Amino acid sequence: MIRLSQINKSYLSGEGELHILRDVDLQVERGEFVSIMGSSGSGKSTLLNVLGILDSYDSGEYHLGGRLIKNLSEREAARYRNRFIGFVFQAFNLLSFKTAAENVALPLYYQGVPRKERDKRACAYLERVGLGSRATHLPSELSGGEKQRVAIARALITCPELILADEPTGALDTKTSYELMDLFQEVHRSGTTVVIVTHEPDIAERTERLIRMRDGRVAHESMQAAIERTPS
């Protein structure tokens, strides 16, 4: 699914060149449930941006679903993001003036799906994340957990091959976090590849595979049995 080989990425900053990613090699198979951990500055966010085609890289190769992702035009990048990747952010990043259903439907707008079809599918996905009754609510009327569920529904609506989540539980309390992880596991079981960036070990524990980043390198990889639904 994801194949990174010898990815390098550096920024120019005031103190000179900042080498963020150093020769990163990484493979994620289709349907895997992976977490990336690391302290801040370890390069995990940059890695996620590269994976999400939000950022470019200097050297190496990145294959997503067999396609080489390199030197894409903005338009192609937008299209790939739209078709193949679903994002979930720590800050939810819902549009505050749109209802839950409209937020969920937004990626389909950029695919040119007709409005009626969009609305229908948005409702179906809200149903799937357990928010069927909240379709017409604005984000400000939803709790944090609910917002993140809306964001997950939005990420899922295009049936992407890859879900990228950047600290998805960072703004939520433990109980809600676990409920959300249950939802991610469900998504994973349905066959979607899920990659989560987190700094919370208990969240990382709930994924199948853990990748630790340190100083821009993959420091450690470990397979772990995904913990099945914990009674809370």
Add this chain to the structure above:
Amino acid sequence: MLDGLQEIAGILRRNQLRTWLTALSVAWGMFMLTLLLGAGRGLENGVAHEFRDQAVNTIWVSSGQVSMPYQGRGVGRDVFFQNGDLEAIAAMVPGIDQISAHFYLWGEFQVRVGEKHSAFDIRGVHPGFRAIERTDMKRGRYLNERDVAEKRKVAVIGSAVREALFGERDAIGQRIEIRGLSYVVIGEFTDAGGEGELRKIYIPISTTQAVYGDPRRIHNVAFTLSSLDLEQSRVTAEAARRIVAKRHGVSPQDMRAVRANNDLEEFRRVTEVFSWIAVFVWVVGIGTLLAGLVGVGNIMLIAVAERTREIGIRKSLGATPFSIVSMILVEATIITALSGYLGLVAGVGVVEFVAREAGDLPFLREPRVDLSVALGAAVLLIVAGALAGLFPATRAAKVDPIVALREGG
């Protein structure tokens, strides 16, 4: 497309106050532009109106007192024109269209029909004077060459004269009495020049000369040219003046002995002033509109800055740069087009209202906004709206989703 518009309608609704204020500045600009254009048009009509009762290219040659010694003769002598002056001008000045002499009966004359009498302005003229004064015949005919040749006692009267002496009756063929002499009314005219013109009576110049003065005496000569060229009319006026000056033995430089007034010169001067006013009107109007448009650009720029995060989210969800650019552009265009349209309608409304209620002021008549001008302004507005959105839109397209999404929390 419709989808895109709905998307934008949602955004405009979200920022109602800002949207309205921006729209107001554009509407105001457009309102002022239409108002100014309407006023400019009114001024133009007013000028045309002021000059419409007489030919604009008439040259008047008239006499005065000798003010320069010439060929051994002193100053102070009065110059008297005669039939020969008219004939000389007619024969020697090229390009003349219509020509007529004037014989004024000084003061107003009592004109009598039966028991009714009233004072009117009476003038002896040639048939050519009809074209010079742009007299419209309402009934009957104007003077002709035979009237002049035979010194007929016929009269052409203004509508006001007919009203005063005959009431609603038709005056053609009736007799009127001027200073004890009886004239047959052969025609009745109207004139755009107003009430004063309508109180005039024209009789053959030969008749006035024979009855009220010297058979050869005329007071002045008026003629029109077939060309409207200003330079040529200046040359012609001077040529006519010199011909007459020579005949009377006065210096060609003596502007007080023989004068030539060129109506075209005055007309051109006035129209030139008004064409500058028209330019000024456009400049001010466009300037006001431009201020509104800069406002739109400014507001859109702020909007883009405010919406960096939103744009970042949209991009992460797959919005192409083009879709972002078109979103901002269409938004700017919609604001300008709608508010500009409102301003246009309001402006046209005010202009029409003024035109109906204020009536005719001197030099301001029938202010109106031409459809073509209005359409032109509307097109200009839409283009300008798009231009105003262009810079903010390109800025929006450059929003980096990573940075945008990191902002705030």
